[in-house]
Amino acid sequence: MSKPRSEAEYLARMIPPSVAATRVPRRSFLRGAGMVGAGLAVPGLLAACGSDDAETDAGTTGDAGASGGQEISFGLNEGDGSGPAYDRRAVAIEAYEAATGNTIKLNAVDHNTFQEQFNNYIQSNPDDVFTWFAGYRMQQFAADGLFRDISDIFPSEMSDGFKAASTGADDKQYFIPEQNYPWAVYYRKSLWDENGWTPPETLDELKALGADMQSAGLIPMAFSDKDGWPAMGTFDILNMRINGYDFHMALMRHEEAWDSDEVKAVFATWADLLPLMQPDPLGRTWQEAATAFQKQETGMYYFGQFAITDTPAIFDEVDDYALFPFPEIDAAIGKGSIDAPIDGYCMAANPKNEEGAANFLSWLGSADNGTAQAEGGFPQLWANPNADTSQLTEVQLAGAELISSADSIAQFLDRDTDSGFASTVVIPSLQSFLQNPGDVDSILADMESQAQTIF
Numbered sequence: 001m002s003k004p005r006s007e008a009e010y011l012a013r014m015i016p017p018s019v020a021a022t023r024v025p026r027r028s029f030l031r032g033a034g035m036v037g038a039g040l041a042v043p044g045l046l047a048a049c050g051s052d053d054a055e056t057d058a059g060t061t062g063d064a065g066a067s068g069g070q071e072i073s074f075g076l077n078e079g080d081g082s083g084p085a086y087d088r089r090a091v092a093i094e095a096y097e098a099a100t101g102n103t104i105k106l107n108a109v110d111h112n113t114f115q116e117q118f119n120n121y122i123q124s125n126p127d128d129v130f131t132w133f134a135g136y137r138m139q140q141f142a143a144d145g146l147f148r149d150i151s152d153i154f155p156s157e158m159s160d161g162f163k164a165a166s167t168g169a170d171d172k173q174y175f176i177p178e179q180n181y182p183w184a185v186y187y188r189k190s191l192w193d194e195n196g197w198t199p200p201e202t203l204d205e206l207k208a209l210g211a212d213m214q215s216a217g218l219i220p221m222a223f224s225d226k227d228g229w230p231a232m233g234t235f236d237i238l239n240m241r242i243n244g245y246d247f248h249m250a251l252m253r254h255e256e257a258w259d260s261d262e263v264k265a266v267f268a269t270w271a272d273l274l275p276l277m278q279p280d281p282l283g284r285t286w287q288e289a290a291t292a293f294q295k296q297e298t299g300m301y302y303f304g305q306f307a308i309t310d311t312p313a314i315f316d317e318v319d320d321y322a323l324f325p326f327p328e329i330d331a332a333i334g335k336g337s338i339d340a341p342i343d344g345y346c347m348a349a350n351p352k353n354e355e356g357a358a359n360f361l362s363w364l365g366s367a368d369n370g371t372a373q374a375e376g377g378f379p380q381l382w383a384n385p386n387a388d389t390s391q392l393t394e395v396q397l398a399g400a401e402l403i404s405s406a407d408s409i410a411q412f413l414d415r416d417t418d419s420g421f422a423s424t425v426v427i428p429s430l431q432s433f434l435q436n437p438g439d440v441d442s443i444l445a446d447m448e449s450q451a452q453t454i455f
Contacts, residue, residue: 068100068101068102069101069102069103070102070103070353070355070356070359071102071103071104071105071353071356072102072103072104072105072128072129072353072356072357072359072360073104073105073106073107073127073128073129073352073353074093074104074105074106074107074127074128074129074130074360075107075108075109075114075121075126075127075129075130075131076089076106076107076108076109076114076130076131077109077110077111077114077115077130077131078108078110078111078131079108079109079110079111079113079114083310083312084309084310084311084312084315084378085306085310086108087376087378088373088376088378088380091372091373091376091378092364092369092372092373093106095368095369095372096360096363096364096369099363099368100359100363102356102359102360104360107127111227112227112228112229114131115229115414115423116423118419119419119420122141122146122147122348123146126348127348128347128348128351128352128353128354128356128357128360129345129346129347129348129351129357129360129361129364130345130346130348131343131344131345132175132343132344132345132346133175133341133342133343133344133411133412133415134165134166134175134177134341134342134343134344134411134415135165135341135342135411135412135415135416136252136411136415136416136417136418137414137415137419138166138168138174138175138346138415139168139169139174140418140419141174141346142168142169142170142172142174143168143169143170145349146348146349147168147174147175147346147347147348147349148174148346148347148348148349148350148351148354148357149172149173149174150173150174150175150176150346150347150358150361151172151173153176153358153361153362153365154166154173154176154365155176155362155365155366155384157367157384157385157386158177158365158383158384158385159385162177162342162383165177165342166344174346175344175345175346176344176345176346176361176362176364176365177342177343177344177365177383178343178344178345178364178365178369178370178380178382178383179342179343179344179370179380179381179382179383180340180341180342180343180381180383180403181304181305181306181309181340181341181343181380181381181399182304182305182323182338182339182340182399182402182403183233183236183237183302183303183304183305183338183339183340183412184302184305184323184324184325184326184338184399184402185199185300185301185302185323185324185325185326186293186300186301186302186303186305186307186308186321186322186323186395187199187299187300187301187321187322187323187324188293188296188320188321189320189321189322190320191296191299192299195212195213195216197209197212197213197299199324200324200327201327201328202327202328202329203241203269203327203328203329205327206276206327207273207276209299210276210299213299214276218296218297218298218299219276219277219278219292219297219298219299220276220277220298220299220300221273221276221277221278221298221299221300221301221302222277222278222289222290222292222293222298222300222301222303223277223278223281223284223289223302224278224281224284224285224286224288224289225281225282225284225430225431225434226281226282226283226284226285226288227285227286228423228427228431229413229414229427230281230286230289230303231281231430231431231434232412232413232414232422232426232427232430233302233303233304233339233412233413234270234302235266235270235413235430236248236339236410236412236413237302237326237338237339238266238269238270238329239251239263239266240333240337240338240408240410241326241327241328241329241330241333241335241337242262242265242266242269242329242330242333243262243263243265243266243333244333244337245337245407245408245410247262248337248410249410249416251263252413252416252417253417253455254417254418254421254451254452254454254455257448257451258444258447258448258451259441259444259445259447259448263444264440264441264444267433267437267440267443267444268440269329270433270437271437271438271440274434274437278292278298281434282431282434282435286303286307287311289301289303289307290303290307290311290314291311291313293307293314294311294313294314294317302326304339304341305323305395305396305399308321308395309378309380309396318393318394318395319393319394321395322394322395322398323395323398323399323402325338325402326338334407336405336406336407336408337406337407337408337409337410338402338403338406338409338410339409339410339411339412340403340406340409340410340411341411341412341415342383342411344364344365344383345361345364345365347361365383365384366384367382367384367385367386367387367388369384369387370382370383370384370387370388371387371388374387374388374389374390374391375388377391379391379392379393379396380396381396381399381400381403413426414426418454418455420454421450421451421454421455424450425447425450425451425454426447429443429444429446429447
């Protein structure tokens with residue numbers, strides 16, 4: 001894979017994920033960015049801090065001007081209290097407070113709890129501002145009247161692609177993008193050079209490489225699903241490689257059946273690959289899989305780029321890591337489709353401090369946010385084109401190029417489909433498959449039956 005000729009060229013070529021399950025053409029260029037990963041201060045349950053004493057001036061303007069001394073509550077989906085993702089968010093909050101004189105009242109919850117309890121949280125007592133994602137799930141909550149229209153403060157310098165990814169069905173913006181990141185196959189250059197391995201182009205080459213790694217005493221692919229969502233990424237890429245992007249997005253909208261022959265083919269291929277993956281994935285978090293990868297117990301890791309940037313031991317050795325797109329399975333389809341989710345922030349429909357929330361959201365979408373985090377040692381692929389990108393690593397630049405060269409980009413399964421279906425049907429179904437890959441027909445029949453009720 002050739003490198004962009006310059007950082008400016010890479011930034012000019014970035015393209016966004018799909019919006020409302022429509023194809024994103026390569027000419028829809030934008031600039032991109034990274035992910036989330038660790039946490040801050042951790043309450044046990046997802047309940048808003050609430051800023052009851054904060055000012056509630058509803059006269060928010062496009063410049064989101066807010067007087068100093070206000071308190072804004074902030075719901076964060078990374079509540080472990082340590083690690084790069086937590087630390088960079090802390091850097092951002094400190095920079096915002098110093099710049100404005102306002103105070104952020106943090107409500108940080110671990111990622112899985114945040115996801116599982118979000119439906120209740122957003123309908124009961126949400127924070128003024130909170131972390132969220134672009135895609136179908138953002139549009140779903142906006143259409144239900146649970147997210148605030150923030151069109152008047154959406155950064156004008158954002159690309160058309162990022163703006164489209166932040167737009168609801170009513171053509172208004174409900175989301176401030178901060179960054180995005182690719183899912184790809186990551187590997188250690190030193191390990192591969194030592195063994196003479198090169199990135200596979202096809203599924204057959206991937207299997208042959210896996211067999212060679214096994215003969216060298218390695219598990220070929222790191223793999224986990226204790227958290228429930230990681231296996232969705234494997235399903236996404238296999239479905240896009242076998243059936244194509246358009247079929248995948250139609251399936252996300254339930255315009256295709258889950259018990260179809262096309263989906264059965266995905267699981268048959270996956271079952272064939274399971275011997276190359278770490279066994280017992282339901283007992284392993286993605287961080288534990290990343291640690292095994294870093295220790296060279298596994299030869300590669302198909303995952304989001306945050307596994308590199310948000311795993312300290314890996315980031316300390318980041319120059320030794322590289323990536324390639326998941327190999328081709330069907331030559332007629334190729335390998336031009338990827339997952340590259342956008343992460344960012346939303347405002348509650350009725351924030352306790354609307355003026356402060358608008359001010360904080362405007363800052364989060366500004367170049368100042370990205371630059372503050374980069375200067376704090378946390379470079380990402382920022383959505384705002386004016387943020388500092390001088391500290392991007394080689395593997396981050398390669399990820400940016402992968403996004404810019406993609407034919408079509410999906411958000412990720414649990415962002416591209418109905419939220420209830422993803423959490424109550426897809427997660428347990430994929431985990432059932434991983435425990436019993438020979439029971440695919442009954443698993444998919446049950447998924448289709450539930451999909452017909454939910455959609």
